[in-house]
Amino acid sequence: MTLTTIKDGEYTATVYKMIKDGQYGEAIHILSNELQKQMKSRAALSLLGYCYYHMQDFTNAAECYEQLTQLHPEVEEYKLYYAQSLYGACAYPEAMKATFLLDNPTSHTKMIKLQASIKYGEEEYSGAKTLVEQLPQDDPDYDVDMGCLLYKEGEYEEACKKFMSAMQVLGYQPELSYNIGLCYYSMKQYGQALKFIGEIIERGIREHPELSVGMTTEGIDVRSVGNTLILHETALIEGFNLKAAIEYQLKNCDAAQEALTDMPPRSEEELDPVTLHNQALMNMDKKPSEGFEKLAFLLQQIPFPPVTFGNLLLLYCKYEYFDLAADVMAENAHLTYKFLTPYLYEFLDAMLTCQTAPEEAFRKFDEMNAKLTDQLRKLTKQ
Structure with missing residues (x-):
């Protein structure tokens, strides 16, 4: 603009x-x-x-x-x-x-790209793909858009190739580096993911010292940098969130929390949904009430991170707030099909049933156990 x-x-x-x-x-x-x-x-x-x-x-x-x-x-x-x-x-x-x-006519290509982005935001991926296919294949955005669609289809390796190809044409772009890192994260290749995240962070520190990266972790009192377009273009927030997620998966909880405090400082009302979710999750042991409040707040926002719903329900069960979990499931029945896998839904259903009908819950867990045992036998044969 x-x-x-x-x-x-x-x-x-x-x-x-x-x-x-x-x-x-x-x-x-x-x-x-x-x-x-x-x-x-x-x-x-x-x-x-x-x-x-x-x-x-x-x-x-x-x-x-x-x-x-x-x-x-x-x-x-x-x-x-x-x-x-x-x-x-x-x-x-x-x-x-x-x-x-x-x-x-001069706006036609921009219109197609914007319409494809809107369809993508609405999760109408087939419609988005139809629009992207109208773009010339030598358009630099073609590979980027196709990479995003391939990622949503679970084709992480192919998506990564598209982003790499776009990087060769467009040169280094933090957003592309993040997309590549995200693909490697989804393939559980954490070392490769951290390599691309590291470049985002190093460039952000070098090129934008005004964003105060790492100063909060060092105990320096700095004011909010706000949600500026410059901050968005550096992909620093996305990079630090992905780094936190990787460290969390690797059970490095201190490193995960440090990644969140290293990111450019913003006031709580300026935080994006992903950062708010990750803060809630990674500080749950120390501040559970605050964590539950943040996750419940996120459910009222559009959009919110897809894992928010399942994580809130699991944490309510972990802390034995079964009534709250039951209420959230009942009030958001439309989200269960969208955000819970069949296994997770069955597990939560059995957990909640346990509070009122232990024998029925035992039967449900037993059925789940039988399914898992059968899957393990098939995998062992393979």
Whole structure:
């Protein structure tokens, strides 16, 4: 996203300098005051939308660009930015509707890419694939998009090849490095995954010292760096979360917690769902009440990490809050089919049955045991 040329309004050099220096919050304050004086100011709305977008405040950015599309329907860029902002805010149906406003031939490829991203966000992967296949295969984004779809199909090795191929064309990009690391993580090749995560972190520290990587772990009191577009582009948050997940899998709990505190500091209300989930999970032994509160909060958000539902239920059972687990399952029956494997559902069902009908629970566990024994026999023969 770039700043559009403004002809109908001029602002002091101070505002432009603030934007150039990444001081979006301060710029927003000045621009909001200006809008109160001139509610239809193209200059103020355009700059305000730009600032909100770069602060990852997509809802407010969408509001600015929606007004601009109405005031200046001849400007194609505003239509694109409006659709992109809605997509960023996870307002997928509204974003898809907004893409249909892109009627300029020069915007066609961008429209297809955005529509594919929206379908992907809605988990309509077949629809996303149909759209991606409309792109020229020499388009740099083709391999990236196909890699993402292959990953969702569980084809981690093939997805990794696509991301590697894209990296050769596009050069180093933190997001691609993260995608490759995620593929290796899913293949349980943790050493390779850590190699790509390490490069993300090293470059982030070297190129963006202002993001205060590791300072919280060292006990230095630093202010929040906010959820800026720059932070997003470094993939540092994703990298540290993946590093924490790997250390957690390897039973290195201290290293996992350190990975979470090493990431650029943000206030709790600025945390993304994955970070919030991982903080809850990895601090459960020390702060269980806080952990349960965070996981329950995440279930009310859209989207939330897919493992949140199962982890909350398992932890309720571990801490013997069986009534709470039963309530959560009953209130979110629609999530059981989407986020619980058949085995996990059967296990939780038996655990909860145990509280009211022990004999029936024993029968359920016995049936599960028989299934697992049969699977082990087949694997032994293989």
